[in-house]
Amino acid sequence: MASACGVDFGTSNSTLGWQRPGAPALLALEDGKPTLPSVVFFNAEEERASFGRAGLAEYLAGYEGRLMRSLKSLLGTPLIDGQTEVLGRALPFRSLLTQFIGELRRRGEAAAGCQFEHAVFGRPVHFIDDDPQADRLAEDTLREIALAVGFRDVAFQYEPIAAAFDYEARIAREELVLVADIGGGTSDFSLVRLSPQRAQMTDRRADILANGGVHIGGTDFDKYLSLAAVMPLLGLGSRLKGGSEVPSSYYFNLATWHTINFAYTQKAVLQLKDLYRDACDTVALDRLRNLIEERAGHWLALKVEEGKIALSARPETTLALDRLAPPVDLALNRAGFERAVLHLVDTVERTVQALLRDAGVAPDAVDTVFFTGGASGVQLLRERIAAQVPQAQRVEGDLFGSIGTGLALDAARRFA
Numbered sequence: 096m097a098s099a100c101g102v103d104f105g106t107s108n109s110t111l112g113w114q115r116p117g118a119p120a121l122l123a124l125e126d127g128k129p130t131l132p133s134v135v136f137f138n139a140e141e142e143r144a145s146f147g148r149a150g151l152a153e154y155l156a157g158y159e160g161r162l163m164r165s166l167k168s169l170l171g172t173p174l175i176d177g178q179t180e181v182l183g184r185a186l187p188f189r190s191l192l193t194q195f196i197g198e199l200r201r202r203g204e205a206a207a208g209c210q211f212e213h214a215v216f217g218r219p220v221h222f223i224d225d226d227p228q229a230d231r232l233a234e235d236t237l238r239e240i241a242l243a244v245g246f247r248d249v250a251f252q253y254e255p256i257a258a259a260f261d262y263e264a265r266i267a268r269e270e271l272v273l274v275a276d277i278g279g280g281t282s283d284f285s286l287v288r289l290s291p292q293r294a295q296m297t298d299r300r301a302d303i304l305a306n307g308g309v310h311i312g313g314t315d316f317d318k319y320l321s322l323a324a325v326m327p328l329l330g331l332g333s334r335l336k337g338g339s340e341v342p343s344s345y346y347f348n349l350a351t352w353h354t355i356n357f358a359y360t361q362k363a364v365l366q367l368k369d370l371y372r373d374a375c376d377t378v379a380l381d382r383l384r385n386l387i388e389e390r391a392g393h394w395l396a397l398k399v400e401e402g403k404i405a406l407s408a409r410p411e412t413t414l415a416l417d418r419l420a421p422p423v424d425l426a427l428n429r430a431g432f433e434r435a436v437l438h439l440v441d442t443v444e445r446t447v448q449a450l451l452r453d454a455g456v457a458p459d460a461v462d463t464v465f466f467t468g469g470a471s472g473v474q475l476l477r478e479r480i481a482a483q484v485p486q487a488q489r490v491e492g493d494l495f496g497s498i499g500t501g502l503a504l505d506a507a508r509r510f511a
Contacts, residue, residue: 098113098207098209098210098211098212098213099113099114099211099212099213099214099215099506099507099509099510099511100112100113100203100207100211100213100214100215100502100503100506101113101114101120101214101215101216101217101252101257101499101500101501101502101503101504101505101506102196102199102200102203102214102215102216102217102241102499102502103216103217103254103257103498103499103502104133104167104196104199104216104217104237105133105167105217105278105279105280105498106133106165106166106167106168106278106279106280106281106312106313106314107132107133107164107165107278107279107280107313107314107469108130108131108132108133108279108469108495109124109130109131109132109133109195109199110122110124110129110130110131110495110496110498110499111124111199111200111202111203111211111499112499112500112502112503112506113203113207113211113503113506114503114504114506114507120499120500120503120504121496121499121500121503122202122203122206122207123206124147124199124202124203124206125146125147125148125149125202126148129495129496129499130495130496131146131147131148131198131199131202132147132148132150132151132164133164133165133166133167133195133279134146134147134148134150134151134162134163134164135150135162135163135164135166135191135194135195136149136150136151136153136154136158136160136161136162136163137160137161137162137163137181137182138153138158138159138160139158139159139160139161139182140158140159140160141158142182144194146195146198150162151397154393154394155394155397160182161179161181161182161356162393163179163191163356164352164353164393164396165279165280165314165352165353166191166192166195166353167279167280168280168314168352168353169188169192169353170192170222170233170236170237171222171223171226171229171230171232171233171236172223172229174188174353175188175189175192175236176188176189179191179356189236189240192240193240193243193244196240196241196244197243197244197245200244200245200246211246212245212246212247212248213246213247213248213249213506213509213510214241214246214248214249214250214506215249215250215251215252215257215502215505215506215509216237216238216241216249216250216251216252216502217251217252217253217254217257217498217499217502218233218234218237218251218252218253218254219253219254219278219280219281219283219308219310220253220254220255220281220283220284220285220306220307220308221281221283221308221309221310222234222281222310223310224309224310234251237251238251248510250506250509252501252502252505253283253285253306254276254278254281254283254498255274255275255276255283255284255285255306255308255467256274256285256287256299256303256306256501257497257498257499257500257501257502257504257505258274258276258465258467258492258497258498258501259272259274259285259287259289259465259501260294260500260501260504260505261467261492261493261496261497261498261500261501261504262274262289262463262465262490262492262497263289263290263291263293263294264294264504266289266290266291267291268290268291269288269289269290269292269293270288270289270290270462270463271286271287271288271289271304271456271460271461271462271463272286272287272288272289272461272462272463272464272465273285273286273447273450273461273463273464273465273480273483273484273487274286274287274465274467275447275464275465275466275467275468275471275480276467276468276471276498277312277313277443277466277467277468277469277470277471277473277476278312278313278468278469278470279312279313279314279468279469279470280310280312280313280314281308281309281310281311281312282308282309282311282312282443282446282468282470283306283307283308284306284307284308284446284447284450285303285305285306285307286303286304286305286306286450286451286454286456286461287302287303287304288302288304289302297508304454304456305450305451305453305454305456306450307446307447307449307450307453308446309442309443309446311439311442311443312468312470313400313403313468313469313470313473314351314352315436315439316403316432316436316439316470316473317350317352317396317399317400317403318347318350318351319350319435319436319439320399320402320403320427320432320435320436321349321350321395321396321399322346322347322350322435323431323432323434323435324402324425324427324431324432324435325350325395325398325399325414325416325425326346326349326350327379328379328382328416328419328423328425329345329346329349329379329380329382329383329386329419330346330374330376330379330380330382330383331343331346333374333375333376333379333380334375334376335370335373335374335375336373336374336375337373341370341374341380342370345358345363345367345383345387348363348392349386349392349395349396350396350399352396355392355393355396356392358387358392359387359390359392363387364387367380367383367384367387368384371384378421381420382419382420382421385419385420386418386419389418391418394418395416395418398414398415398416399414401414402414402425402427402432403432403473404472405427406427406428406429406432407472407473407474408472409429410428410429410430411426411427411428411429412426412427412428413425413426413427414427429474433474433475436473436475436476437475440473440475440476440479443476443479443480444479444480444483447480447483448483451483451484458483458484458485458486459484459485459486461484461486461487462486462487462488463487463488463489463490464480464481464484464487464488464489464490465490465491465492466480466489466490466491466492466494467491467492467493467494467497467498468494468498469494469495471491471494472494477489
């Protein structure tokens with residue numbers, strides 16, 4: 096029997112939810128877990144694609160191949176109409192996203208034991224900041240891909256609104272809630288009136304006081320931590336014999352998930368060889384050359400992400416960068432991380448302030464700030480958001496599951 100599902104295609108992780116009585120909404124997609132990391136690994140040795148944790152495991156085990164992550168970041172950008180080389184063949188980026196979303200649907204249907212023809216997809220408030228045309232293009236592209244993999248009816252819901260629906264299912268009275276969804280690629284906010292009685296209504300537009308968002312998320316925190324603490328080990332900021340700095344493009348590419356593979360192009364490798372001859376710090380450039388030769392950029396990005404997550408829980412950590420040559424045990428501290436990402440946090444804070452102004456709501460009138468999204472664990476960001484609504488209680492949702500659960504609720508209501 097055809098059923099409706101909610102699809103949270105995330106920058107870092109994805110889920111698929113199905114509302115049914117007496118059972119969790121989120122379906123098990125890999126190893127009994129409801130999250131599927133948004134990863135595709137093209138295994139050159141076995142000439143096949145693998146997804147999620149399995150793909151990451153194969154990459155880290157040293158299989159020859161190509162790892163692709165942060166696929167959602169392509170939506171709305173010129174890259175979506177481009178292509179990349181995989182296993183000696185050209186692969187359009189649209190086809191890459193189609194493969195992953197098709198796999199997501201296939202796994203969800205296998206877990207549910209039924210076919211999903213109707214879907215509500217989550218979307219950020221802004222795929223692309225300050226560019227409505229690109230934003231529409233991003234949603235249209237995602238709709239085209241969803242239809243191409245077999246969904247018949249496709250609707251969209253703002254991700255923070257979906258998270259609000261999940262929170263609403265557990266409250267006993269009316270609340271004015273600021274939903275803070277800090278995902279891998281975007282920070283999205285909604286100010287919503289919620290209550291058990293309102294949950295029975297099909298049209299909730301009057302309950303949504305304001306939406307806002309900015310294209311800043313967990314991968315951006317990774318990027319600036321990497322540029323501040325890790326890339327100097329590879330020569331960022333070092334000088335050439337003529338006095339100029341080593342070009343920063345290598346380091347920005349390696350610090351940004353969806354551009355890591357640009358550092359491996361033949362042109363980039365040849366340019367780096369020319370630069371090496373003029374480098375003052377050849378030890379750092381040796382590390383960079385070796386990292387690129389081994390195509391270990393994604394390994395390094397995963398280590399940086401590991402450091403960010405650790406600093407969300409404690410003030411200090413050490414990264415064992417054992418694949419660098421020579422290896423480095425890099426000490427990181429939260430204060431240094433916060434300095435590196437302060438400009439991002441400031442922008443997110445201004446986004447929340449603008450949201451409250453647009454809604455015409457006094458900060459003290461907000462009852463609850465509901466945090467969801469994997470990057471909401473960044474302590475400085477959490478504190479600065481909460482400070483905007485000082486009387487509100489802080490509630491933490493399922494960091495990786497609230498949106499998918501809310502989308503499943505929304506799908507059941509829309510397609511009942």
